[in-house]
Amino acid sequence: MRVLLTGSSGWLGRFLAPMLRAAGHAVTGLDVAPGADTDVLGSVADGALVERLFGERGIEAVIHGGALHKPDIARYPAQAFIDVNVAGTLNLLEAAVRAGHDRFVFTSTTSLMIDQRIRAEAGAEAVWLDEGTGPLAPRNIYGVTKLAAEGLCRIHHLEHGLACAILRTGRFFPEEDDTHRALSGENMKANEFLHRRLTVEDAARAHLVALEKAPEFGCDTFILSAPTPFxxxxxxxxxxxxxxxxxxxxxxxxxxxxxxxxxxxxxxxRVYDAGRAERVMGFRCETDFAAVLAALRTDGPLPFAHDADYVSPQLSRSA
Structure with a gap:
């Protein structure tokens, strides 16, 4: 298929684009920042650009991984999140419908499931989070806009029959956590494989599986995280x-x-339960906490990426 991949210069995009090509797909990368896998510089908020790309490139499917993220809250106003995360998603969905597409993969986030109560972790037991968790009350503009974009995906399935795979990914960023610094970055990431993290390679593989299988389940939402042992x-x-x-x-x-x-x-x-992705989509992360311990036993390389100096291409461009 001729696939439009948004966010192609980002951390996920740099792993996903080569996987797509290896699977035989022709990839057009769209991002606001340059990168090895980015063919077109521009924003999904630019509706005319999106429409032109669909026509010129003969796009047959979309993987929408581009977005403003939670750390961007300190750098951009709320309107920018609405323009990119909501209006940009709408631009892509409408173009996909006009082009007669049968599938659309949307990179969402488990962050939109975390309200202030869950974040405070004040209860007597761990909160078990799965696709049935709700009602959802995102705690910031990032979560609000990603939840709105999920709603747009569902509407376009209901009204136009567009199959939409909504992938709520756990953590896979390589940099330090922007709020918690009590542990070293590697220690914290290793701990998170027990309940809320996956590798970027597994996140990319899940998108490839979703692209292939989306027409089988119509419109559905899946949590992506390493399988919890609990x-x-x-x-x-x-x-x-x-x-x-x-x-x-x-x-x-x-x-x-x-x-x-x-x-x-x-x-x-809190614990993210990714069991439904395995049962319905047939996807299970390859790297889990057992793999982390296996590396520690042999003093081998850790099976996940950690880069305290990582800077997103978007920030590098604006620096």
């Missing part, structure tokens, strides 16, 4: 004494962490 019945214990639960599943985890000078989480307040 069960819902452990939610209270995870909140009260996470190391005890971890030890039950991974008896040598504490010793492996101690050898590296790392800390296991003392408490886990």
């Amino acid at each position: 069960a819902r019945a452990e939610a209270a214990e995870l909140k009260a004494d996470a190391p005890a639960v971890i030890a039950r599943h991974f008896p040598d985890a504490a010793a492996l962490y101690a050898r590296r000078g790392w800390q296991l989480p003392r408490s886990i307040g």
Whole structure:
């Protein structure tokens, strides 16, 4: 297929574009910043540009990974999020309908599921998050606009029959967390594979699977995260004494962490359950917490990316 990939210069795009080409697809990369896989510089908010690309490139499917993200809140006004994340998504959906497309893959975020109550983690047990969690009350403009864009996908399925795969991705960014610095970046990322993180390679693979299978399930939403080893019945214990639960599943985890000078989480307040993506879409992340421990046992390279100095191409362009 001739695929339009938005956000092609970003962290996900640089892994996804080569996978798409390896699978036999012709990729047109669109981004506001230059990159190895970006063919056209411009914004999805530019409706005329989007329409021209569809005509000139003969686009047959869209993977919409481009967006303003949560760290951008400090750099852009709310209107910019509406222009890019909402109006830009609408531009792409309308162009896809006019072109007679049968599939559209949208990169969403688990962040829109986290309201202030969940973020505070004040309850007596870990919050179990799956596709049925709700009502949703995003806590910032990023989450609000991504939820609105999901709604646009559903409307275009209902009104026009466009198959839409909505992928709510967990964390896969390589840089340091922009709010929590209590642990080293690698330690924190390793911990998150227990309940809220996946590799960028797995995120890219999921998009490729969704592109292939979207017409099979019409319009559906999937959480993407490494498979958690925990069960819902452990939610209270995870909140009260996470190391005890971890030890039950991974008896040598504490010793492996101690050898590296790392800390296991003392408490886990939320768990993302990606089981539905495996059951319905047939996708399961290849890298999980067991893979992290396997690397620690052999002193091998960690199976995830960490780059404290990573700067998004968009920021590099504006610097």
